[in-house]
Amino acid sequence: MFGVKQGIGFVPVPGLGEGLASLHGLLSDPGISGRAMAALLIGRDKDPATLFALREALMDKDWSVRASAVHSLALRNDPAVEREIAPLMEDKHQGVRLRAAAACLRLEYLRGHAPAK
Numbered sequence: 264m265f266g267v268k269q270g271i272g273f274v275p276v277p278g279l280g281e282g283l284a285s286l287h288g289l290l291s292d293p294g295i296s297g298r299a300m301a302a303l304l305i306g307r308d309k310d311p312a313t314l315f316a317l318r319e320a321l322m323d324k325d326w327s328v329r330a331s332a333v334h335s336l337a338l339r340n341d342p343a344v345e346r347e348i349a350p351l352m353e354d355k356h357q358g359v360r361l362r363a364a365a366a367c368l369r370l371e372y373l374r375g376h377a378p379a380k
Contacts, residue, residue: 306335
């Protein structure tokens, strides 16, 4: 796993290493719930119902579900969700706060570097 984490950035596939450390951190936690795993698995699905479900998961009582929802929403590359993720920088669980901060930084960067239409 160490080799994969260290070498993933050198693979010539854009975006391959995105969120790997966050994903590994969530999956290695023995307390992660099935709902959190589901939020990670559906993250790239483009169905509007999936986006709605991930937004709802930001308010879940389980920290791992909130953290997984933040992770999945950030990787959708839609800066519009930043306003919903930002309040989680004040979450009671450090894992959620850190992922929310990283997500906001990512989405701010994407907002500033969006291709001109």
